[in-house]
Amino acid sequence: MSEADFKELKKGGMMRQAEAGHFSVRLHVVGGRLATPQLRAIREAADRFGRREIHLTSRQGVEIPHVPQDALAALKEFLAPSGVGVGVCGPTVRTVTACQGCRVCPSGVIDSPELAKAVDRELYGKPVPHKFKVGISGCVNNCMKAEENDAGIKGWIEPRWEAPACTFCGVCQAVCPTKAIATSEDGRALIVDPTPCIGCGDCITSCPTGSMREKIRGYRVFAGGKFGRRPSLGRRILGVLEKKEEAMAAILTVLDFFREHGKPRERFGDTLQRTGFPALETFVKERTGLP
């Protein structure tokens, strides 16, 4: 088999193994969620075509290792009826990772799996200058490490202070982990500084009088994170977004930016080092009208 053929197979999620003639087959998993019939089909496939082993990847993916080259087509065909597709590799949008989100996790602010599905539907496997990863955390606890992804999303609560009932008891200021709340100069108002605020909502949960309220319960976008050989953390862009559709629009436009400004084999974080984050932010704001 030629090098070109291997490359073609790799693009389709068939990873050449150290052991000659064998492949580890990457499957298409979204947000770390599989229905039990799919899981049964995967097990069955590993029994039939591999060596009764499944590898769980670091990004919520599933691979079936030890598949002989001549069984690749049959394996793919076998899995198809259960709705399990094979994965992707190469310069494409990769597995979208997500935590359990608000339907399952009591801390959840957004429905991470639902958003993961939407992102996957629009973008999975689409070509980009270099691999591109999207990760979604349902809240500030950040179990899915939004900043490690080329594009990350975090559930976010933006607080708003309302004067009438506030007794200036100081609880919100005492609980704020980033000291983002200050008293105005005349001492008659509280000001939340959005720069240090991490969207945890602790000030709202703790306020005895209900004067600290939720302004927005929504999405925060991070861009340019990566791990690999030279890790760097993504930075947050845009304001707090209110709707799932807005978060989607942001991600789509971030990808447009990458396609327009990224060089082949350049990770998005490195593109942003060249262009600067403000260029991305301006681009996305102008195209989408997002805050």
Added chain:
Amino acid sequence: MTTTLLDITGDVCPMTFVKVKMGLQRVPPLGTLAVRLKEEALKNVISSLKTEGHRVTNVSREEGIFLLEVTKGG
């Protein structure tokens, strides 16, 4: 009515809330429990109290120690 004082400045989560809950058992409905606590315990204690239908009716502080007046839910 006398106000019972509960000092949980030496406790950590989740004992802080357990003690407040026990403290409230000794208070009649709409009665008041005063709780002395450290800053670290504020968030969990207040949010749990709110969830269980009690109200924090007054807050004062002294050298980093908070004193909450909790009115027991009916």
